[in-house]
Amino acid sequence: MSTTSAAPKHARPSGSGVEPILSVEDLQMYFPVKSRGVIRRTIGHVQAVDGVSFEVPKGGSLGLVGESGCGKSTTGRLITRLYKPTGGSIGFEGEDIAGFSPRQLMPLRREIQMIFQDPATSLNPRHTVGQIIGAPLVIHKITGKDGVMPRVKELLEIVGLNPEHVNRYPHEFSGGQRQRIGIARALTLQPKLLVADEPVSALDVSIQAQVINLLQDLQREFDIAFLFIAHDLAIVRHFCPEIAVMYLGKIVEVADRESLYTRPLHPYTQALLSAVPDVRQAAVGGRRERIRLQGDVPSPINPPSGCRFRTRCPIAKDVCAKVEPPLMQVGPRHKVACHFAGELGHHPAVPVTGIDVEGAATGGTVVESAGPGFEDTWLDLSTGQRTGA
Amino acid sequence: MSLSESQLEVSPTPDEPKADDQPQSLEGLSPTKLAVRRFRKDRLSMIAFYVVAFVLVAAILAPIFTKIGIIDPISLNQDDKLIDPTLGGLPRGAAGGITWAHPLGIEPGTGRDVLSRLWYGVTFSLSISLAAAIVAIVVGTVLGIIAGFSGGLIDATVGRLIDLTLSFPQTLMLLALSSIFVAAIQQRTGLSTNPANAVYEIGVLGLFGWPAVARLIRGQVLSIREREFIEAAKLLGASPRRLYFKEILPNVWAPLLVSFTLITPQYVSAEAALSYLGVGIKPPTPTLGNILTDGVNYALTDFTYFLFPAIVIAVIVVSLNLFGDGVRDALDPKADR
Ligand SMILES: Nc1ncnc2c1ncn2[C@@H]1O[C@H](COP(=O)(O)OP(=O)(O)OP(=O)(O)O)[C@@H](O)[C@H]1O
Ligand code: SF4
Numbered sequence A: 001m002s003t004t005s006a007a008p009k010h011a012r013p014s015g016s017g018v019e020p021i022l023s024v025e026d027l028q029m030y031f032p033v034k035s036r037g038v039i040r041r042t043i044g045h046v047q048a049v050d051g052v053s054f055e056v057p058k059g060g061s062l063g064l065v066g067e068s069g070c071g072k073s074t075t076g077r078l079i080t081r082l083y084k085p086t087g088g089s090i091g092f093e094g095e096d097i098a099g100f101s102p103r104q105l106m107p108l109r110r111e112i113q114m115i116f117q118d119p120a121t122s123l124n125p126r127h128t129v130g131q132i133i134g135a136p137l138v139i140h141k142i143t144g145k146d147g148v149m150p151r152v153k154e155l156l157e158i159v160g161l162n163p164e165h166v167n168r169y170p171h172e173f174s175g176g177q178r179q180r181i182g183i184a185r186a187l188t189l190q191p192k193l194l195v196a197d198e199p200v201s202a203l204d205v206s207i208q209a210q211v212i213n214l215l216q217d218l219q220r221e222f223d224i225a226f227l228f229i230a231h232d233l234a235i236v237r238h239f240c241p242e243i244a245v246m247y248l249g250k251i252v253e254v255a256d257r258e259s260l261y262t263r264p265l266h267p268y269t270q271a272l273l274s275a276v277p278d279v280r281q282a283a284v285g286g287r288r289e290r291i292r293l294q295g296d297v298p299s300p301i302n303p304p305s306g307c308r309f310r311t312r313c314p315i316a317k318d319v320c321a322k323v324e325p326p327l328m329q330v331g332p333r334h335k336v337a338c339h340f341a342g343e344l345g346h347h348p349a350v351p352v353t354g355i356d357v358e359g360a361a362t363g364g365t366v367v368e369s370a371g372p373g374f375e376d377t378w379l380d381l382s383t384g385q386r387t388g389a
Numbered sequence B: 001m002s003l004s005e006s007q008l009e010v011s012p013t014p015d016e017p018k019a020d021d022q023p024q025s026l027e028g029l030s031p032t033k034l035a036v037r038r039f040r041k042d043r044l045s046m047i048a049f050y051v052v053a054f055v056l057v058a059a060i061l062a063p064i065f066t067k068i069g070i071i072d073p074i075s076l077n078q079d080d081k082l083i084d085p086t087l088g089g090l091p092r093g094a095a096g097g098i099t100w101a102h103p104l105g106i107e108p109g110t111g112r113d114v115l116s117r118l119w120y121g122v123t124f125s126l127s128i129s130l131a132a133a134i135v136a137i138v139v140g141t142v143l144g145i146i147a148g149f150s151g152g153l154i155d156a157t158v159g160r161l162i163d164l165t166l167s168f169p170q171t172l173m174l175l176a177l178s179s180i181f182v183a184a185i186q187q188r189t190g191l192s193t194n195p196a197n198a199v200y201e202i203g204v205l206g207l208f209g210w211p212a213v214a215r216l217i218r219g220q221v222l223s224i225r226e227r228e229f230i231e232a233a234k235l236l237g238a239s240p241r242r243l244y245f246k247e248i249l250p251n252v253w254a255p256l257l258v259s260f261t262l263i264t265p266q267y268v269s270a271e272a273a274l275s276y277l278g279v280g281i282k283p284p285t286p287t288l289g290n291i292l293t294d295g296v297n298y299a300l301t302d303f304t305y306f307l308f309p310a311i312v313i314a315v316i317v318v319s320l321n322l323f324g325d326g327v328r329d330a331l332d333p334k335a336d337r
């Protein structure tokens, strides 16, 4: 009998027992593509984010990893509500903010902030550091005029900059220092959730570690939850106990750090991981060999049918083009969306997703888990049976 | 690009961020200061700057000097020793009646002092040109920012408005509607003829001048709005007003300053041309335009009376243009020319 558990409609406390501060379900962002000319008809959609679900625990952090163009920034901008999603829900502290109006969003701006990727463009070149970091206080009328400077200086100190530099302009600082200014601005309103969109990828390698360490300290000190976006698995490993891997607008694998780095099950995760130096070799099949993905990420305007990764997947079979693999739970905190999910070099010959190689249902056990959290039971890939804790 | 594990392990403690704590070499030099420095290096620009400064000071001093009696652009001097009634009021003596008392001669027919009239004329002409330039800049900037930032229907509407304005037969309009509008302004505001003429001229010059500014600013805003600091401001809950005037406007100061310095001389010439066509401030109030217009009638009989206003206009227009070019080059060292 096929036991497909329905996607949960609401976030439940996840296995770890920590309540989520952010619970995203079936998030979708389709950007319309307009024709040229006077009458601009919509001729298609960029499916930048298509049915993404995840949660971030209070004070915890989730890593969101994927190649360029897979929809990470769009996801971040949806959660901060710079964009309005075309579908799905964004539960923040129990409230669905996906449809909030600008007026409703105003108080929320204090709770959710963002650190931007490029410190060269994320600071207004014509504003002093004091004006940049103090802007949140001015906009939200939090302190009087006299209260701004002391708070700005305090924040500069927190992020490791010289408080005397309040009257300098961004161009007088190095890249790493500018990113610290951006971090200070994000901290000004004491947010509960920070979306860090590739906060170090524009920085010199020698400075990346410093900034990551700063973020880590801040998280501990102020109990801030992080959605940490990165394009490779090395950076988030240090930072995030849980990591979601995204490909072309969808989450293909999400797991706790231990499982993801030692037992990645999705071919895409395995390829990403093989590019990470110094990861224990067992994780990638005993040999230090980089899996090179051929080609580029396909256009999100016309994503491949079935599994979106199939055009580049080293183990793709015909069925992958016909049936889209569901996101299945395969461990206490481990989900994967692949018909042939398995450890590198040990991918099964028949689909584990309850279908045969032709795509017809076999009646095998499927533990679909499309919701943001984790189920209490999961599919044991070695036995093909449903198990629980 | 990527950060390897080992680098993370050996990373310095967070209390030690000073490694990248060295401000860049150009410490303390804001973009403005650098621009000023570049401007100063350019001889021609500096000469233009001094001429412009001299003209501005003179323009400011004219009303004061008139009040305390040093110059007198209005009083008639129907003195037969100065003008020759038999020659239709032409000045006696060489070169348009140049004497110590009247260094640039006297006006034919009226005997008014030409230097006084030109001097005060600079004040009126510059006031009109600057006021019209301000109108063009303000309207163009506001519409340019809103169009560039909003995009979509608003952008398209402003675009059509620009096309419409540019395709208007401006000069014809200026002439044809002048008397009607000036009369209407007088009726509405109770102004006398010449102030009403000035208002009309400023309004029309400004309203036909904004499209160029709007286009320029719109283009700038299109690239500025894609930068992340705009998103950061939105994320903080900044109002549209704050976005336009606090986040964007400071980033378009440079092109605005350049267009201001280049539009003003255009308007100085335009004032002269319009005067010739009979629009604008009328004598006895002097403007460079109406003096020159009068001078044209005497181009053969009293050449210097024609020459001096022409020289003054040329000097002002050329120096303002050179000054504007210098400002542009100083602000944008990459642009060639
Ligand atoms: N405003 C937009 N309008 C139309 N398409 C968009 C828009 N923003 C993003 N996209 C498209 O959506 C897809 C995902 O973009 P996104 O910026 O989220 O990717 P990303 O994962 O952050 O990539 P990167 O690592 O390069 O930052 C891309 O194909 C992009 O072209
Ligand atoms: S479903 Fe098929 S194409 Fe997709 S990742 Fe798995 S094996 Fe590859």
Ligand SMILES: [Mg+2]
Residues within 6 Å of the ligand: A072, A073, A074, A197
């Ligand atoms: Mg991105």
